[in-house]
Amino acid sequence: MKKCIILFVAMLLIMGTAFSASAHFQVILPSDDLINDGESTELEIQLIFTHPSEASHTMDMEKPELFGxxxxGKKVDLTKTLESFTFHGGDAWKASFNAKGFGDFLFYLVPAPYYESAEDKYITQITKVVVNNLGMPTDWDAELDLQAEIVPLNKPYGLWTGNVFQGVVKMDGEPVPYAEVEVERINSQAFSGLAGEEPKFPSDAHITQVIRADENGVFTYGIPKSGWWGFAALMEGEEIKGKDHEIGAVMWVKAYDLN
Incomplete structure (x- = not known):
């Protein structure tokens, strides 16, 4: 009996270490981020709630409250276009969209709250990503009046490896001083349509980077490698059913190597 208890405790410790090494990230993954002249404007957009650096565990998503x-300057509600699919054993969503016309297409997602039993709390990560057509900037820094959002201070596309990404963390329209921001890179081998090597981490501490915004809610991160990078600012929301509620503001950007 004593051996069983010791084994059970050891398993819990191992599981706790595994879950703490990587973070929950709501992903909006478009099939293309930059549309050049003559290229197809048809996009497939995947909505996945997972651990992107490892792709080790994917959480089930209920149908999002809003996807648009x-x-x-014009908003279009795309929620009704969503279709369910399975990603690494978890329920996820996808949509097709034709990004006709030059300029920025700023996609945004308000998922249904997810109950994380391991932490006994609800998580809602409000997420944005920008796809650009023909290089003309239009809407990349627009504020969407979401409960929580990252407002970029530099274009969140057309980035080189080594560039910095800056954004302002906002909650209810106001900057959040000293907000905690988690950073992860997508494991490109685990996601369809992406090419690249599986990341090799020298330690668990390297999987999720953690930075702080300054007194004005502004954070800065130097992008060390090409690929998709996610930034998740974590804040406290109102309780749901008597449980804590973590509100996340998430933004995705993609960096390229300069050849």
Whole structure:
């Protein structure tokens, strides 16, 4: 009996270490981030709640409360276009969209709250990503009046490896001083449509980077490698059913190597 208890405790410790090494990230993954002249404007967009650096565990997503796009100042609700699919054993969502016309297409997602039993709390990560057509900037820094969002201070596309990404963390329209921001890179081998080597981490501490915004809610991160990078600012929301509620503001950017 004593051996069983010791084994059970050891398993819990191992599981706790595994879950603490990588973070929950709501992903919006478009099939293309930059559309050049003559290229197809048809996009497939995947909505996945997972651990992107490891792709080790994917959480089930209920149908999102809102999924939409902003283009040239006009919002379009795309929630009804969503279709369910399975990603690494978890329920996820996808949509097709034709990004006709030049400029920025700012996609945004308000997922249904997810109950994380291991932490006994709800998690809602409100997420944004920008796809650009023909290089003309239009809406990349637009504020969407979401409960929580990252407002970029530099274009969140057309980035080189080594560039920095800066953004302002906002909650209810106001900057969040000293917000904690988690950073992860997508494991490109685990996601369809992406090419690249599986990341090799020298330690668990390297999987999720953690930075702080300054007194004005501004954070800065130097992008060390090409690929998709996610930034998740974590804040406290109102309780749900008597449980803590973590509100996340997430933004995804992609960096390229300079050849």
């Amino acid at each position: 796009v902003l283009h040239k």
